[in-house]
Amino acid sequence: MSSAFPSTQNIAKQEEPINIDLLFKLTQFEMQLPGFLDDRGRQIAEGALDEIKRKMQAANYSRKIIDGTTLENFQITEDGFLEFEIRSEYDSESGFDVATAKEKGTANHRIEPQSEDGVLSWIQDGRRFFSKGHDVSGIPASNIITDTLLQTTVKLQNNMNSAMDSFFEGVVNQ
Amino acid sequence: MVFTERVRLGIPSREEIQELESNVMDLERLASRSATASVGVQESLTTGPVLPSALTRRRRQAALGRSGESALLARQRLKGVSTSSANPLAGLSANAFQELRNEVVDLKNFNAKLSQSAGFLLNPIGNAQSRALGLAAGIPVVGFAASIAPVIYQMIVAQHGAGGIFDVTKQTLDNTKSFIGLEREVGIDAGETLFLGNVSLRQGIPHNITSNTQDLQDGLRRYTLQTNQFGR
Numbered sequence: 001m002s003s004a005f006p007s008t009q010n011i012a013k014q015e016e017p018i019n020i021d022l023l024f025k026l027t028q029f030e031m032q033l034p035g036f037l038d039d040r041g042r043q044i045a046e047g048a049l050d051e052i053k054r055k056m057q058a059a060n061y062s063r064k065i066i067d068g069t070t071l072e073n074f075q076i077t078e079d080g081f082l083e084f085e086i087r088s089e090y091d092s093e094s095g096f097d098v099a100t101a102k103e104k105g106t107a108n109h110r111i112e113p114q115s116e117d118g119v120l121s122w123i124q125d126g127r128r129f130f131s132k133g134h135d136v137s138g139i140p141a142s143n144i145i146t147d148t149l150l151q152t153t154v155k156l157q158n159n160m161n162s163a164m165d166s167f168f169e170g171v172v173n174q
Numbered sequence: 175m176v177f178t179e180r181v182r183l184g185i186p187s188r189e190e191i192q193e194l195e196s197n198v199m200d201l202e203r204l205a206s207r208s209a210t211a212s213v214g215v216q217e218s219l220t221t222g223p224v225l226p227s228a229l230t231r232r233r234r235q236a237a238l239g240r241s242g243e244s245a246l247l248a249r250q251r252l253k254g255v256s257t258s259s260a261n262p263l264a265g266l267s268a269n270a271f272q273e274l275r276n277e278v279v280d281l282k283n284f285n286a287k288l289s290q291s292a293g294f295l296l297n298p299i300g301n302a303q304s305r306a307l308g309l310a311a312g313i314p315v316v317g318f319a320a321s322i323a324p325v326i327y328q329m330i331v332a333q334h335g336a337g338g339i340f341d342v343t344k345q346t347l348d349n350t351k352s353f354i355g356l357e358r359e360v361g362i363d364a365g366e367t368l369f370l371g372n373v374s375l376r377q378g379i380p381h382n383i384t385s386n387t388q389d390l391q392d393g394l395r396r397y398t399l400q401t402n403q404f405g406r
Contacts, residue, residue, distance in 0.1 A: 081182045
């Protein structure tokens with residue numbers, strides 16, 4: 001949010017006598033608000049990210065998925081929104097999207113050897129098994145990111161509101 | 175592939191900030207007007223005719239208002255014109271009786287509180303003083319400060335009088351009631367406690383003895399005390 005020309009200039013043009021001190025404080029509030037929103041908004045967003053990471057840790061997510069979950073595209077729009085994204089990114093060596101699979105789950109699917117003359121091999125109950133391809137069950141969706149953000153959005157908004165009110169009162173009542 | 179969730183939190187837009195600031199300034203203007211108006215009302219209610227301008231202003235208001243007829247009759251009375259319908263109190267404002275009555279009531283309440291407070295102030299026992307201070311809190315500060323001086327004088331005299339907290343006689347009486355413990359009395363009789371008119375003597379190893387004669391005399395007395403108990 002850019003505020004090159006504080007709107008309090010328009011108030012100062014009015015003919016009725018005004019409280020210069022209050023006008024100065026309002027100008028100060030308007031000029032400092034973008035910086036405050038950027039700083040406090042990042043704190044609140046990072047708080048949401050930490051909450052998501054705590055839940056991932058509790059759900060035995062791998063460290064690579066947790067470290068790959070980040071805060072991105074933080075911005076303050078002109079039309080009055082503070083936006084940010086929680087991004088989770090981790091692909092296996094074979095290119096499988098592990099982060100999305102853990103979050104949204106996968107359907108039952110078939111696995112096959114990478115080469116036509118190859119076979120799949122694994123050990124189960126002390127016995128080795130071979131396969132030219134078979135169906136496996138999918139990964140259940142955890143929805144940790146989506147659910148956490150749904151649950152905490154109201155709380156985040158309330159924190160933002162109280163922070164803005166405190167900032168306004170602090171500037172005007174100083 | 176990346177999984178992404180987007181969050182949007184509401185913050186005031188530029189237009190809303192301008193509206194907020196405008197509202198604050200309007201509110202401040204209203205508060206300023208209200209304060210000015212209330213001061214004006216307060217002055218009109220509490221300020222008496224201490225200035226000539228206040229008198230003329232009140233008279234003009236009376237002439238222009240509903241009490242205009244009374245002002246006219248008062249003017250005639252001042253000129254010596256006697257009419258049967260003339261009210262001798264017509265020159266006063268419409269609320270003159272109420273104002274006078276309020277002043278009398280205030281004065282009466284003030285005196286009542288002052289005497290009530292003085293009664294408690296004279297009693298130093300218990301929490302009477304705090305109660306008196308509580309009563310005094312309701313009294314106008316200036317009037318209280320001017321009127322409390324004789325009360326304080328009376329209070330000080332009473333405190334130093336008979337039965338007061340600074341009564342010397344009572345302290346003397348207290349001293350007469352004190353007594354030496356029975357053990358000390360027995361100790362003196364038994365010679366274990368040295369009790370002589372000569373304050374230079376003391377029990378134990380002699381100190382600062384400047385004369386052999388004095389030392390011998392002390393030793394003799396101490397021997398007599400410890401053996402024959404005739405030292406008193």
